[in-house]
Amino acid sequence: MSQHSWQDGTPVVVFVLPDSSPIHKEFCKKHLGMFAHQLRQTWDRKVFSGTGQAPELASTVEEMRALISKTPGAIGYLPESAINRTVRPITIHEGAR
Amino acid sequence: MISFGDLMKAGFTGSSLFFFCCPPLSADWKDTFQYHGFISQNFVLTSENNFYGDSQDGSFDFTEAGFNVSVRPLSRLGLAAQVLYRRAGELEDEEVRLDYGVLDVTALDTSEARAGVRFGRVKNPLGLYNETRDVPFTRPSIFLPQSIYFDRTRNFALSVDGGQLFGEYDSAIGQFYLKANIGVPTVDKTLEGLMLGGRNRPGELSGKLSYVGQFGYSYGGGLIRLAFTAAAVHAGYETGRSDPFSEGDFWFQPYIFSAQYNGERLSLTGEYAVRNTRLKYFGPLLPNMAFTGESYYLQGAYRLTDEIEAMVRYDVLYQNVNDRYGEKFERLSGKPSFSRFAKDWTVGLGWNITPSWTVRAEYHRVHGAGWLAVTENPDPGKLERDWDLFALQLSFRF
DSSP, X not given: OOOOBOTTSOBOEEEEOOTTOHHHHHIIIIIISSOHHHHHXXXXXXXXXXXXXXXXXXXXXXXXXXXXXXXXXXXXXXXXXXOOXXXXXXXXXXXXO | OOOHHHHHHSOOTTOSEEEEEOOSOOOOGGGGOEEEEEEEEEEEEESSSOSSSSGGGOEEEXXXXXXXXXXXXXXXXXXXXXXXEEEETTSSOOEEEEEEEEEEEEEEEOSSEEEEEEEEEEEOXXXXXXXXXXXXXXXXXXXXXXXXXXXXXXXXXXXXXXXXXXXXXXXXXXXXXXXXXXXXXXXXXXXXXXXXXXXXXXXXXXEEEEEEEEEEEEETTTTEEEEEEEEEEEEEEEOOTTOSSOSOEEEEEEEEEEEEEEOSSEEEEEEEEEEEEEEESOOTTSOOEEEEEEEEEEEEEEESSSSEEEEEEEEEEESOGGGTTOHHHHHHHOSOGGGGEEEEEEEEEEEESSSSEEEEXXXXXXXXXXXXXXXXXXXXXXXXXXXXXXXXXXXXXX
């Protein structure tokens, strides 16, 4: 989450669900290899020392989908059941740069 | 710390989660604007000795509040600033100050490495907690371990006006980072009071060019964190009219070793510091001196539930390793020997009532008065060697 921009230079805007959300916990554990409270601490340290920005909070899966679809440069995660045509899936490969 | 690269590299198959991004439009920089803040009110009660106000009668004179804004007008350019309000009994004057104000220029920004410069007032990376020491929910307890994060001369080591070089590299075995600060520290009346035995001296103590560097390693998004900090913080005294002191120099050179394990339920943290202090050229009233202090603590925290955490800590401070228990100090000054060390057992409990509201309670059993302030305990004859401290905190964040 430290990288600021996509390859074309567009700023990255990251959306996450609340810490208590099981989907957020799964995202942290499976895809970031960390616990939700570690992610929170890392971001808090950055935000309150002036060395980084926090992810934007989406309260629900529906809000997450709406925010991703209307915010340029946004990235987030959704369960399979919440997919529709407003968002663009990105494939994440092992070793992708 | 995780990087965006980790996210990109993360395995995808077999999961019910999918990653999505926006329509490919150019981003609006206004979408990067953020603001955050916090406020805390504390209650401090001590059996003997004063800490954060008149605590022997119960003190509410400890309040913290902060508000910050940040924006990223260009992908490689960021701006961030935080204003801090603090009320801390007689430890320091009530104040509103610019905590940090930085222009962040990222020269290198790839999925595995970032590097750049931050200009302005930058926080000093001393140990694991200094950069966010005034932010209640980034601390493990109401009071940070006072052996390393002493509150009585806190402002001197807090930040520098100058710049910071930073670099991060995500390797296959974890992230390595380096932060190097160069600039002038903030010197306030508390340091003057501690060094010169009074706040109202005719001259003025001011910060001089100082250096703070930290090299660190983080594995598994913070599962294991290691850091080494070295600093040389410098101040000089400019004499005033009929000043009993001459133009002196003050150096503070700490070396801090930090280690942390941060698991799903259990966290273990330990820090060890050696602190060299040197005073020179202040004249006959304050002879040249150099002494080395030693500090360490061990801390365990256990997350009983997602909302409730219990902690225990043992924290030790020696002001002078050549006179650990202050016997020589007492012979020379007549002040109590136990004002030169402190051993502090702490137990605490924190409850995140909601994502915004947190309450904490903690109890300290302290042997020694090594980190108490003269401003709060002006009569050394009234200091007690063994004392208890109880504190409550209510904090709110947004």
